[in-house]
Amino acid sequence: MSVRNAILGLLAHRPRHGYELHDAFEAMVGGEQNWDIKPAQVYSTLNRLEQSGLVVEDGVAQDGGPEKRIYMVTDAGLAELRQWFNEPSLSDRRRDEFFLKLMLSLVVADGDPRRLIYTQRAGLYRELHALTAQRSQVNPASQLAYILLLDQAIMHLEADLRWLEMVEARLDEISRQPIPEPAERPRGRPPMDGNR
C-alpha cells in the first residue's frame, strides 16, 4: 500500500514514466539499501492504478519503447492521495518476534533467556553501528531528508535497547511468573442462549 501511494504521490508531483518512478522512489528513501523495490513492481502497480482510474497515460517519452509510457495522476488519484495523508501511519509493535522467543525461552528446556537477550542486544548494536556509519556519510547541508530517515531508525533502535535493558533487569522477576495460559473454557458445546 505504501509503495502504491508513494507512486501516486510521485505522479502528483509531476508526470513520469515507470523507470523514472522506480529511480525517484529509491532516491527519495536514500537508496536500495534502505528500501529496495523492483521495476516490475512499479509497472504492475501502474497497471492497477490505471485500471482503477487513479492515473492515466500522458504520452510516451521521446526515445520511445513500451517502458517509456508517461503517466499522470487523475482527480480521483489526487483524492486517494489526500485520504492517505489524512490517516495516521501506525505500525503494530505488539506483534514482536523477539517477545515470542523470550516467553518461550522461559519455559522450554535449555531455554536461556539471558543469552537470548544478549544475542538480541548484539544484533541491535550491529544495526545501530551500521546506521551510525551510514549517517556519518550523509551531507547534512544537502541531504537532510536522509538524516531524518536514519535518525528515526536510530531512535527506534535506542528505544529497543532501553527496553531490553529493562527486561534484563527484571528477568529474575519474570522468570518467577508463569507465562500466561489461555483462560479456562467450559468443556463441550457452548450452552444455548435461553433468554431470546
Added chain:
Amino acid sequence: MSIVKTEQLTKVYGQGATAVTALNRINMTIQPGEFVAVMGPSGCGKSTLLHLVGGLDQPTSGQVLLDDRSLSGLKDDDLTTLRRRQIGFVFQFFNLIPVLTAVENTALPLILDGMKQADAHNQAEVWLTRMGLGDRLSHRPDELSGGQQQRVAIARALVAEPTLLLADEPTGNLDSRAADEIAALLRQISHEWHRTVLMVTHDPRIAAHANRIVFLKDGTIVDDTRLSDDGQYEERVVREKMAVMA
C-alpha cells in the same frame, strides 16, 4: 601480539566484611587499532578496569600486559614513564588548566617529559589541528565550548604519540550533538591514526561508533560483541602505519 591483555584481572576494594569485588577474573585481549566500548550498569567495574589497564591502580590479583609486557613487574618510575609515553587518558571532566591556552595545555605532557617548549608547542599544534581546532590554538578553556575543551583534552592525551587511548565517559558532560562529534572523532583516531581506543560509556549511540563492545556486569564480562570490521586492519598493517606517522 596484542596491545592490551588482561589475565584473571581482579580488583577487591576494602577488606573483610566490607570488601567489594569490583573486577572478578577479567580475561580480555585487544588488538592494535581496535575501537572498543565498555558498557554495563553503574558500579559494574568499568572505571576500575580502565584504571587498571592504564596503570593508575594496582590489581588485587591477575595482571595487565601492554604490548606483552606485564605492568606488575614495573618499578614506579618505569610505570610513570610508560604511562606518559604509551597511554593517553581522557575523562568526563576535561581537567584542563584554566590559565593555559589550548596549545599550552596540549603541550604540557611533552614539557613535563623534558621536551623543549618550541618543539612541544609545534607537536601540540599538529594534534590540535587534527582535532579540528587549528583556529583555536590560543584560546583558554573558558573561551571554548564543552566539545572543544574535550578535543583539547584528547589532543593532550595524544600529543606524546601513545598507542593506547583510554577514555572514561568522554561524552558524559556534553550535549548529544557534541557527544556524537567526540565519538566520531574517537572513531577517526582509531581508523585514521591507528590508535587503540578503549572507551567507557553508558550511551548506546556513543558505543555504536566503536567496532566492538565489551559488556560488564558485577565485575565480569558477560558479553563481547564485534560490531563490524570496517576501519580495522591486520596488526602488521597498523604497526606499519604507526611507524610511518611517528
